[in-house]
Amino acid sequence: MQDTLTKLKNRDKEIQLLSHTIALLGWDQETCIPEKSVNERAEQISLVEGLIHDRVTSEDTGELFSLLGADERNPAGAPGLSGNDAAFIREFYRIYKKRMKLPKELVTEFAKVTSLAQAKWAEARSKSEFGIFAPLLERIVDLTRKKADCMGYSLDPYDPLLDDFEPWMKNSELASIFGKLEPELSALAVRIAEKSGRVAPVAVDGEFDERKQREISESIMKMMGFDFGSGRIDVSAHPFTATLGSKDVRITTRYITSDPVSNVYSTIHETGHALYEQGFGDELYGTLLANGASMGLHESQSRLWENMIGRSRGFSARILSLLKDAFPAEFANVTPGDFYTRMINRVKPSFIRTESDEVTYNLHIILRYNLETRLVRGELAVADLPAAWKAESRKLLGIEPSNDSDGALQDIHWSFGSIGYFPTYALGNLYSAQFYAKLVEDVPDADGESGSFADDTIADILCWLREKIHSRGCTLTAADLCGKVTDAPLDPNFFMCYLERKYGDIYGL
Numbered sequence: 001m002q003d004t005l006t007k008l009k010n011r012d013k014e015i016q017l018l019s020h021t022i023a024l025l026g027w028d029q030e031t032c033i034p035e036k037s038v039n040e041r042a043e044q045i046s047l048v049e050g051l052i053h054d055r056v057t058s059e060d061t062g063e064l065f066s067l068l069g070a071d072e073r074n075p076a077g078a079p080g081l082s083g084n085d086a087a088f089i090r091e092f093y094r095i096y097k098k099r100m101k102l103p104k105e106l107v108t109e110f111a112k113v114t115s116l117a118q119a120k121w122a123e124a125r126s127k128s129e130f131g132i133f134a135p136l137l138e139r140i141v142d143l144t145r146k147k148a149d150c151m152g153y154s155l156d157p158y159d160p161l162l163d164d165f166e167p168w169m170k171n172s173e174l175a176s177i178f179g180k181l182e183p184e185l186s187a188l189a190v191r192i193a194e195k196s197g198r199v200a201p202v203a204v205d206g207e208f209d210e211r212k213q214r215e216i217s218e219s220i221m222k223m224m225g226f227d228f229g230s231g232r233i234d235v236s237a238h239p240f241t242a243t244l245g246s247k248d249v250r251i252t253t254r255y256i257t258s259d260p261v262s263n264v265y266s267t268i269h270e271t272g273h274a275l276y277e278q279g280f281g282d283e284l285y286g287t288l289l290a291n292g293a294s295m296g297l298h299e300s301q302s303r304l305w306e307n308m309i310g311r312s313r314g315f316s317a318r319i320l321s322l323l324k325d326a327f328p329a330e331f332a333n334v335t336p337g338d339f340y341t342r343m344i345n346r347v348k349p350s351f352i353r354t355e356s357d358e359v360t361y362n363l364h365i366i367l368r369y370n371l372e373t374r375l376v377r378g379e380l381a382v383a384d385l386p387a388a389w390k391a392e393s394r395k396l397l398g399i400e401p402s403n404d405s406d407g408a409l410q411d412i413h414w415s416f417g418s419i420g421y422f423p424t425y426a427l428g429n430l431y432s433a434q435f436y437a438k439l440v441e442d443v444p445d446a447d448g449e450s451g452s453f454a455d456d457t458i459a460d461i462l463c464w465l466r467e468k469i470h471s472r473g474c475t476l477t478a479a480d481l482c483g484k485v486t487d488a489p490l491d492p493n494f495f496m497c498y499l500e501r502k503y504g505d506i507y508g509l
């Protein structure tokens with residue numbers, strides 16, 4: 001048995017090395033690739049994707065699973081395997097089963113089309129012409145529907161797609177969570193809008209030097225505990241985190257010279273993701289267990305740092321002092337109270353998801369979710385997407401974008417083929433609030449309203465996250481991890497309570 005398990009682990013090691021290679025190709029594509037190299041890059045990525053597919057689905061992988069007793073009834077293998085070994089088989093077998101159902105041609109074509117689509121999407125967005133991106137999006141939706149059919153589902157074609165990003169969660173569960181969340185969020189947004197006059201915005205004017213902004217990013221990363229010996233920060237059009245090796249976790253940001261605050265919160269967000277990747281238990285590195293439990297869980301780590309901690313009174317006062325040190329004249333008149341209520345926590349419906357506030361953010365996600373589930377079910381044609389977007393935006397946010405750059409073209413994700421991914425952003429917000437409630441019980445100084453956020457407190461927060469969440473990688477499913485850490489299943493009430501308390505105070509509700 002041990003011998004068989006070792007063979008399976010060796011197989012996984014090759015797959016992890018290939019996955020990190022794809023991450024490197026992708027990272028390079030987003031940060032520094034020369035324009036004329038884009039087509040060959042698509043072929044490179046497609047080739048390595050094919051190699052991964054071959055290794056996962058090879059006949060001997062299947063034999064190893066049957067020797068270990070893994071099948072539909074026992075996805076974690078024969079009884080008697082230790083916790084991490086059983087988790088390893090459970091996760092590997094889940095991936096194997098799905099891959100076995102996908103023809104290789106579909107996998108490589110998908111990789112190629114989505115790699116090409118990214119450049120078309122960028123062109124379409126910059127010109128605000130949906131027609132430039134539409135033919136590729138049609139192919140992506142078509143291939144995605146084929147993928148769902150191949151992977152199989154009993155009720156809902158969205159199930160196997162969601163499972164790629166949020167393993168083990170079914171769309172019925174998601175729909176019921178969103179069904180509860182949407183009316184409560186909308187009602188809160190309306191109550192806040194009625195009091196919006198109470199909080200006038202404050203803006204800072206000036207040219208904010210990129211080099212100084214970069215120094216602020218690095219200070220924040222150090223403050224949060226990022227290990228520069230196994231990671232770095234670079235620049236890309238859209239900030240992201242990528243793991244290029246077990247000891248190589250990279251984040252990106254963008255420096256907007258008219259707005260130094262944008263980079264600050266992107267950096268905190270991506271560092272939250274990176275700390276998760278840098279915090280897996282030593283015994284998990286190099287294996288598929290050195291991964292987040294789900295994308296929603298991953299997003300909970302970035303959002304907890306960005307919002308619950310980063311946008312709290314105590315922590316934001318530290319951020320403001322970094323900004324004042326770098327840009328003394330421009331921030332001279334900004335008080336910590338102004339920064340907190342009038343700059344970083346204003347609630348206002350907006351077109352762009354990435355610029356939206358904590359209250360309306362999840363409504364943006366529900367908007368995309370409503371549209372992509374219809375695309376996948378064949379109830380909505382790609383050509384009708386821009387109009388459908390406007391209608392959903394009016395319904396959920398009360399505003400309608402006048403062009404497609406502010407509407408259906410605003411996010412890159414569909415060009416990656418990431419259909420089923422957006423809901424994990426909302427789940428991340430919900431998980432983060434639930435974890436945060438528990439964190440504050442254990443580390444009272446982490447409370448946003450009254451916390452001290454001295455270096456010791458920040459170290460205590462990271463230590464708590466490492467012990468309870470990071471070190472476990474994906475040895476537990478997201479649902480099991482949530483239950484173990486918070487003694488409760490995922491419940492959107494934690495998020496609503498967090499919003500009510502914070503924004504009730506700011507807007508005097």
Ligand code: CO
Pocket residue numbers: 269273299302
């Ligand atoms: Co994120």
